[in-house]
Amino acid sequence: MRPPHAGSLPPGPGRVIAVEAVAPERGAWLEVTARVEGDTVVEARFRAWGCPHFIAACELAVARLEGRPPGEAVQFEPAALARELGVPAEKFGRLLVVEDALRALAAAPPESK
C-alpha cells in the first residue's frame, strides 16, 4: 500500500517549505514538503528511500506535522517513534534522519510580512 502522505507538494496557496535529510550510507534519504498557511502546516508530504521501518516512520512523522506550527516539528522524538513502530535498535540511526529533516523544517525562516 502506498503511504497516504507519500509525494511532493507543488507550489500553490500559502508557503511551501522543502527540506531534505540524506544519509544513504545509513540506508535513509528523506525529502519533506510542507504547505504552511499562517502559522500552521496545512499539508505535508514526503519522498523517501529506505527500509519499510524508515518509510513507516516518515509517514507517521509527516502526518503528525499537519495542523501544527512548523516549529513544533522539533518536538519529534525518534525514540518514541521507534517504540511506537517497533523499530529494531540497529535501525535507530535511520530515525535520526527523520529528526534531521523535521528540525530543518522547524528552522525554516518565517514568512516575510
Added chain:
Amino acid sequence: MSGPVYLDYAASWPVHPRVAETMADCLGPEGPHANPSSSHAEGRRAAQVIEQARESVAALIGAAPKSIVFTSGATESDNLAILGAARAGRDRGRHLVTSRIEHRAVVDAFRQLEHEGFEVTWLRPGPDGRVAPQQVEDAIRPETLLVSVMHGNNETGTVNDVAAIGTACRVRGVLFHVDAAQGAGKVPVDVEAWNADLVAFTAHKLGGPKGIGALYVRAQPRPALQPLQFGGGQERGLRAGTLATHQVAGFGVACELARADLPEEERRVRGLRERLWAHLQTVGGTWRNGSAEASLPGILNVGFAGIEGESLFLALDGKVLASSGSACNSASAQPSHVLRALGLSDLACQASLRLSLGRWSTEADVQRAADAVAEAVARLRSLAPAAALERIR
C-alpha cells in the same frame, strides 16, 4: 496460480514427490528400520539401502561410491573438508588459499583456522565474479596446504573454472576443495576432470531432503582429514554417528532424478532465466550481478537503481519469494559479502535481488514474477526522492 511464485531455489528446492515417497517407504512399518551398522539381517538391509544411495550420489559427480562420505549437509561437508584437511596437515604447512566470494560455510571455517594460527590468502574475484586460475597459481607457496574455490556462486550463479584451478593445485601438490552445493545436479559435475580432492554438496538443493549432504573425498591418493566428531567410526572414521537411512535414500533418489534429465533441465531452466532477465530489463535502471556467460542455469542476480532491498522484499511479499542482496538476517541488513567483493557499493548491494529457478519453475512463473517485480520497483521508485534514483545504484 494464486500463491506466490517460488524463485528461491538457490536457497532450497521443494522435495521431489518421488523422493518423499521413497523416504516414506523407509519410515513405514516395512521399511529398513534397523541400524545400518548392525550385522543382523535387518541391519544389512538398511546398509544395502545406504550403499545403493551412495552409488547414485557418487554417479552424479563422476565419483567412485567409496569416495562419498555422508554428512548433514554442505555446511558440514565444507567444514569437514577445510578444518579436517588443515588440522590434519598443519605440520606440512600453515598457508591456505580461498576467495572472498565463498559461502559462509567456507568463509567462517577459514576464519576459524586463522584463529588457530593458519595464514589465509583471500582472493578477490574479477568484476565478472570469477576467480582466475592464474590468481590461484600466483597465491600458492611452498607451504600452501589447501586451496578452496567454489564451483557456482550461491548469490550470482557465476561458475569458476575449477578444472583449471584444480590442475594448478594438483601439479603443485596442494589439496583442492570445491563447494559444489549449487552446481551439483544442475550442470554436469566431474570431480576427476576438476582434479578435486574434496567436493561438498547437499541434497536439498537438488530436490532431496534437508539434513543430508555429502563430501567427496578422493580415494587415491586419499587426503588426510581430521574428523570433526567422534563415536562409532561410521563413514570410514570421518563422520561418526548412525546414518539416517531415510535421508540417505531420499538423497540417492534425488541424485538419480537430477542425473536422468540434467541436460534437458539445464537448457530449460537457463532459457527461463534468460526470459526473466529480458522481462526485468524492461523495468529500466537494472543491472546484472555476476557473469551471464559462465553461470549456473537457474540463478539471476539483478540490481534495481533507486531501490532499497528490504522495501522491495516487503513490496513483493505474497507475490514472489526470492532473496535479497543483504545477508540472511534482514534485521542486520548487512550488504552481501559476495556482491561487495565484486566491487558493488553497499547501496548497490542492497538494491539487488536474487531470483533463482529450478525444476518446477514455469514460463507462467517467469511472467508473473516479472510483472510483480516491475510493479513493486515502479511503486518504490515513485516514493523515492529523484536524486536518490540517480545515486542509489
